[in-house]
Amino acid sequence: MSDDLRLRAIGAPGDSDPVVSIEPAEAEMHDVHRSDLDALKDGATMLTQAGNRVAALAVMWSAVAIAPTDLGAHRRLAAMLANAGDIDGAANEYARYIEFMIPIGDVGRATMELAYGAKVLGDHPAMHEAAEKIVTAVRALAPGDLAAAAPTLPMPRLLPKAPFRFCIHDDGDRHWMQLEGGTADLVPTAVRLLDRNDEVVEMRKFIPLAAGQKGHAKIVEGEPNGVAWVVLGVSDEVVAALDGGKPSPYRVEAKVGEEWISTVLVDTGCRIGRRPSRVAVS
Incomplete structure (x- = not known):
């Protein structure tokens, strides 16, 4: 029995070998009809057995042209070129196949084909070039300089x-929330109301409170005087949530400097009736 890999690849019989055929993978065929490719490979085998290697090569070139990633067609063509004494042509065919595998992301198959080609042909410049392309593709999967090139990220900080403090005024068909607060270190310049989708519903500018000036909202014991105040329109849904001590469906943010930060809202109970103070974080 012959151990010549090139004879096995083209399907040429050895001492008692049957014709060996490497079938193409179904996923690689795309729009190429399997019957057409099989017919070309079978025709090349018959021409080779009849001794017409020139015609067989022409047929296999056609097979590779219509199915450039078909493993069976590629290996038969490379083996036929090598058997005809065209080692350069065979090496270039292995290199061509490898170059087709790399762009489609099949680096594993490209590596296996390089090993197979090197075993069949031995040392050849085209195989060295193909090896370098595989190495480059592998390095691109996890570039070694990625960590060094990445900028140092700043440490996260808690804003x-x-x-x-707030109170609610009922204006018949609408409710108004009056906010008073901020501190000497956190002087707000604007406020915005955001819905569940983080869409801005309303935005207003704060009005400064002079030192010692008392606002409208009742001061909660232990809380410092505010430095600014503003009035926002709010919906029945917001008021119902506040009255029920539930999380508000809307979020209030204050602009301090160039940043929008969250707020802590303390209910003073300043509206119809008095209620114990509740704290809501938005």
Whole structure:
């Protein structure tokens, strides 16, 4: 029995070998009809057995042209070129196949084919070039300089929350929330109301409170005087949530400097009736 890999690849019989055929993978065929490719490979085998190697090569070139990633067609063509004494042509065919595998992300198959080609042909410049392309593709999967080139990320910092007292005024068909607060370190310049989707519903500018000036909202014991105040329109849904001590469906953010920060809202109970103070974090 012959151990010549090139004879096995083209399907040429050895002492008692049957014709060996490497079938193409179904996923690689795309729109190419399997019957057409099989017919070309079978025709090349018959021409080779009849001794017409020139015609067989022409047929296999056609097979590779219509199915450039078919493993069976590629190996038969490379083996036929090598058997005809065209070692350069065979090496270039292995290199061509490898170059087709790399762009489609099949580096594993490219590596296996390089090992197979090197075993069949031995040392050849085309195989060295193909090996370098595989190495480059592997390095691209996890570039070694990625960590060194990446900028040093700043340490995360916790933003403070601006404290505010609020009261609710009923204006018939609408409710108004009056906010008073901020501190000497967190002086707010604007406020915005955001819905569940983080869409801005309303935005207003704060009005400064002079030192010692008392606002409208009742001061909660232990809380410092505010430094600014503003009035926002709020919906029945917001008021119902506040009255029920539930999380508000809307979020209030204050602009301090160039940043929008969260707020801590303290209910003073300043509206129809008095209620115990509750704290809501937005």
